[in-house]
Amino acid sequence: MIITTPNKTVLTEQHAFDPTKTFTCGQCFRFQPKQGGFFGIAGGREIFVSGDKTETVLFCPAEDFESFWREYFDLDRSYDALRALAAGDPFLEAATEFGDGIRLLRQEPFEALCTFIISQCNNIPRIAGIVERLAQHFGTPIGSGFAFPAPHALASLSLEALAPLRAGYRAPYLLAAAQAVASGTLDLAFLSDPDLPLDEVRKKLMTLPGVGRKVADCVLLFGLGRWDAFPVDVWMQRALAQYYPAGFKPERFPQAAGLFQQYIFYYIRHLSKAHAVT
């Protein structure tokens, strides 16, 4: 059930939105823990999210919830039927159970593109830092923070101007991506069409420098809503080799592959921490 008041919206259990899992499972980098919840900015709006799996509270204007956050948090999709597809696969069942409460965010395409370009060969705190500095330097103020910059705000910048980001060798990739989107060479709105073949959109994304298969799949999944995309990074590679020696076929789950990827990723990161020698 969704209960909306003028400045907050409460979600009950059936939506299974666990803020901690959702914001720490590795899909996004701009929601920061604060005052017992998470503070974030997207779509030029700010929001504070608190609660747990049984009750989630979104502090935002009601009109923002309806016009933006509802879709951003993917609240109109039932995950139960998709999660049930894991039945019969013990590892997938365990991962799905562990990740219960994760919602796959429908992030903005350009922000997702930049974020996952930055993520390559990088660690999470540093990724978050670079993305945050990107917003602070080139985004517009929103409430107590900054919106992620629009493509045109980055496209005309020089590499020197990007130096404060300390993005390293990824800086020219960011510029190229911004220029491609701002100029229309890469039309992210067009590529959002769910009827386009996955490999066609992926191929288009991979024409950008610094965008290979993995980054492209992250953009497809997190920015373009393509749940048939199944990003495989080094962690996934190791896990799949260990638990699926005969191979894992994401094509078996055209509606849920991306969700399962996130469950597996979150689960194996947990396992590796649990087994880490301290």
Add this chain to the structure above:
DNA sequence: GGCCAGGTGCGTA
């Protein structure tokens, strides 16, 4: 000080 971190692009076989 060396190594590694949620990849990619390029050269070589």
Add this chain to the structure above:
DNA sequence: TACGCACCTGGC
């Protein structure tokens, strides 16, 4: 196709 290696930067 498969592999090795460099690439900025920051933390351990």
